[in-house]
Amino acid sequence: MARLSLTHRLAALLVALLLSASASAQNETVSVKFTLDWAIQGPQAFFLLAEDRGYFADEGIDITIDRGYGSAGTVSQIAGGAYDIGFADINSMIEFNALNPEQALTAVAVVYNYPPFSILTLDDTVMTPADLAGKELGAPAFDAAYRLFPLFAAATGLDPDSVTWTNMDPALREPTMIRGQIDGIGGFYFTAVLNLLAAGVEQDDITAFLYGEYGVDVYGNAIMAPQSFLEENPEVVRGMMRALTRAWQDMLADPVAAIEAVRRADPLTDPEVELNRLLLAIESNMVTPEVVEVGFGGVDMERLERSIAQVAEVFGLPSVPATDSIYTAAYLPPLEERLPPVLTE
Numbered sequence: 001m002a003r004l005s006l007t008h009r010l011a012a013l014l015v016a017l018l019l020s021a022s023a024s025a026q027n028e029t030v031s032v033k034f035t036l037d038w039a040i041q042g043p044q045a046f047f048l049l050a051e052d053r054g055y056f057a058d059e060g061i062d063i064t065i066d067r068g069y070g071s072a073g074t075v076s077q078i079a080g081g082a083y084d085i086g087f088a089d090i091n092s093m094i095e096f097n098a099l100n101p102e103q104a105l106t107a108v109a110v111v112y113n114y115p116p117f118s119i120l121t122l123d124d125t126v127m128t129p130a131d132l133a134g135k136e137l138g139a140p141a142f143d144a145a146y147r148l149f150p151l152f153a154a155a156t157g158l159d160p161d162s163v164t165w166t167n168m169d170p171a172l173r174e175p176t177m178i179r180g181q182i183d184g185i186g187g188f189y190f191t192a193v194l195n196l197l198a199a200g201v202e203q204d205d206i207t208a209f210l211y212g213e214y215g216v217d218v219y220g221n222a223i224m225a226p227q228s229f230l231e232e233n234p235e236v237v238r239g240m241m242r243a244l245t246r247a248w249q250d251m252l253a254d255p256v257a258a259i260e261a262v263r264r265a266d267p268l269t270d271p272e273v274e275l276n277r278l279l280l281a282i283e284s285n286m287v288t289p290e291v292v293e294v295g296f297g298g299v300d301m302e303r304l305e306r307s308i309a310q311v312a313e314v315f316g317l318p319s320v321p322a323t324d325s326i327y328t329a330a331y332l333p334p335l336e337e338r339l340p341p342v343l344t345e
Contacts, residue, residue, distance in 0.1 A: 029062045030236050035077060035086035036068045037221055040266045042278030043190060043285075045258035047087070050247035052261040059239030065265075070142030071221070072096075078224060079103040084233075085225040085240070087111065089144040091151075091218055091311050094326060098317040105224045107327045109241060109297030112220025112285040117145040117211040119152065120192050121184035122177060122201065129209055133162040135183035138176055141167040145186035148211065148218075150314045155215035174199060190280040198273050218307040219299065220285060222327070230331070237331045241297065245333050248296045252287065252341050255279060287340050295338030299327055 036044050047065055050056055056063045068074040071089035075096045078086045080103075090107050097104040119129075119137065126132060129152070139146035146165065153160040166182060173185050174195045185192060189210055196206055211218075223244070230237055251258040255278050263269045290300055305323045312320040332338060 029057075029060050030233070031062045032056075032064070032085065032236065032240070033083045034063055034065045035074055035083040036065065037071050037074050037086070037088045038069070038191075039067050040262060040269070041191070042259060042262060042274035042276075043281035044087070045255075045262050045274075045278055046244060046247040046251040048261040048265045049251055049258050050243045052264065053247065053250070055243035055246050056240070059236075059243050061236060061239055061243070063240075070140060071144045072142040072147065075105065075224070079105055079226060081226075084229050085223065085237070087221055087223055089148075089220065090222040090224070090326070091148055091307070092144060093222070093224055094308055094311045094321060095315055095317065097321050097326065098312065098315075098319055101319075104227065104321075104325065106227055106230060106325065107222035107224045108230070108237060108329075108331045109223040109244070110219050110299050110327070111222060111297070112281075113288045113291050113299075114285045115210075115212045115216060115218050115220045116188040116190060116281070116285050117148055117152070117186070117216070117220070118189040118192065119145070119149075119184055119186055119209045120177075120189075120196070121207050122196075122205055123183050123207075124205075126184065126207055129156040129158050129214060132158060132184065132209075136164045136166060137184045137186055138166045138168050138173055138182040139186035140170050140173070143170075143186055145188065145211070148216070149186060151216045151218065151310065152209070152211045152214060154314055155211070189284060190277050193280065194273055194277040197276075198270070216310075217303060218310060219304065223297075230328075234331070238333075241331050242333050242337075245296055245338055248338075249341060251278075252282065255282070292340060295332075295335045296340075297332045297338060298329060298335070301327075 051063055051065060071092040074086050074088035075092050077083050093105050150160050168176060173187060176182050177185050178199060189208060193206060255275060259271050259275045259278060262274055263271055294300060301323060304327055308323060308326060309320055
């Protein structure tokens, strides 16, 4: 048997080393810390579903998903480095970016195309936004509906100073209103309505003013990250968006299965309540006529530009952030993969 020459042996060794390095690279995973905006609930189901079904793992991502405690805090935690990427109100991010340009974040996918912010009341004397004058409303200090109330007031001609706000723990918001200790509350529509119904309030007794129905044409929650993370990990972010797009499609196709992922993440979840909350969020905030055009994660850039200007004006921000500094579609999958199921069947 002929012996291999030294050259041949070295060549074979080099090939083996290259194959080994390639296999190692393929098996390598990247750890990512992700934070939600709030507690684990139905509308966040697709994040948990992507983890549950191994979609992140398919992209080489070892993800940790934590609950949040309000968008303002979530934005600060991402900017401060406690998390790599997260899910929060894009308007809170716009305000943060204008005030902290050195820590600015960028949204890579808008999830709530229609804003979920609302004022809700059980007071039968309140029929229009003007009737809120002289009333006392309650919400946590970090709640997006509370912080964006000046937008609603400006859009409806309501003097914001005519309303008194009481800040309270989230768990006390609906019960305090039910007991009649406050006249109304601010919150995400799908959160507050389902909490009230679960507490035994009749649907017909709830009056809700959705900001979007009164001229507040802003976007809601988005997935966001520091620019440094996006620049240093572009393929990781693209992989996350592919995984989340798959899970979003799965969630729309089978909401019940999506709620199972929520239940596994939080065994104390009431599946029926969270399914109804998810269905309400899908119908009201996630799948809109605009999403039919721009797909999951997309935006209308002209609408975004107008909303940034609206936020900057009402909050008296020192500058108006450029639209392309607030949002980029560069990490999203192709449009045909992001369209709602009715268009992809």
